Amino acid sequence: MTILTASQIIQQYRLTRDMHTHTVCSHGIFYAHGKGTILENVRAAAARGLCEVAITDHGPGHQLYGLDQANLPRMREEIARAMELVPGVKVWLGVEANIVDTPSGLDVSEDYFSQYDLVLAGYHYGTAKGHMLGNWMTSHRLTPSGSRASLSAHNTDMTLRALYGHDIMTLTHPCDKGPFDLRALCKACEETNTLMEINTRHRHLTADELRTAMEYDVRFIIDSDAHRPQEVGNYAGGMLRALHAGLDLTRIVNIEPVSSFK
Numbered sequence: 474m475t476i477l478t479a480s481q482i483i484q485q486y487r488l489t490r491d492m493h494t495h496t497v498c499s500h501g502i503f504y505a506h507g508k509g510t511i512l513e514n515v516r517a518a519a520a521r522g523l524c525e526v527a528i529t530d531h532g533p534g535h536q537l538y539g540l541d542q543a544n545l546p547r548m549r550e551e552i553a554r555a556m557e558l559v560p561g562v563k564v565w566l567g568v569e570a571n572i573v574d575t576p577s578g579l580d581v582s583e584d585y586f587s588q589y590d591l592v593l594a595g596y597h598y599g600t601a602k603g604h605m606l607g608n609w610m611t612s613h614r615l616t617p618s619g620s621r622a623s624l625s626a627h628n629t630d631m632t633l634r635a636l637y638g639h640d641i642m643t644l645t646h647p648c649d650k651g652p653f654d655l656r657a658l659c660k661a662c663e664e665t666n667t668l669m670e671i672n673t674r675h676r677h678l679t680a681d682e683l684r685t686a687m688e689y690d691v692r693f694i695i696d697s698d699a700h701r702p703q704e705v706g707n708y709a710g711g712m713l714r715a716l717h718a719g720l721d722l723t724r725i726v727n728i729e730p731v732s733s734f735k
């Protein structure tokens with residue numbers, strides 16, 4: 474029997490869609506967070522052989538580079554033009570909403586949900602109501618374990634509010650940038666049918682965390698979280714983590730065996 478290496482297994486699969494990418498539409502006063510335009514991300518998706526790509530810039534509550542929702546009509550126009558210029562790639566307008574400690578748990582209000590094709594949600598530094606200092610210090614092992622427990626409770630509560638209160642497609646990079654109760658997040662994703670992300674850019678979910686998540690009836694998605702066009706469609710790092718964890722690859726919704734690709 475031939476035993477394949479991880480890289481050989483990865484080569485037997487292809488990513489079909491990358492549903493988490495950033496563009497210059499995430500921008501602050503001084504600089505753009507994503508480095509490419511919508512069209513550049515779409516061209517990159519085509520070059521990588523993807524069928525679909527989502528433009529998911531940061532929610533408006535991010536103080537350094539949140540999306541200006543007044544620009545959504547212009548982004549729709551850019552997406553329509555990109556789909557004309559690059560046939561064969563379906564392009565979605567989404568947002569990576571920020572999970573924040575407010576009653577709704579999100580920085581995108583329900584009024585705006587209908588303006589997006591899909592909403593992702595993730596925790597980030599840089600929002601006014603996100604326990605940023607405590608999370609940053611805890612992630613850098615600068616706080617005692619006692620405060621870590623209460624911070625984890627806050628972080629988990631606000632995430633559960635976001636998940637149970639809204640129609641979220643994907644929980645992005647779960648457990649990144651602060652302590653969370655992973656099992657509570659998994660249970661919420663299971664009950665709300667929310668995808669758990671294997672993020673190629675961020676180290677969470679780690680292989681260990683994936684092994685815990687595998688115990689729940691959840692599905693996974695590999696996203697590049699590209700901030701540059703050349704990163705669109707990056708998935709090998711996520712696949713590697715999935716393989717290390719022993720994840721049944723059929724639970725990843727956006728890969729398929731190369732042999733089935735016509």
Ligand SMILES: [Zn+2]
Pocket residue numbers: 569595596597645646
């Ligand atoms: Zn993110």
Ligand SMILES: [Zn+2]
Pocket residue numbers: 493495569698
């Ligand atoms: Zn992102």
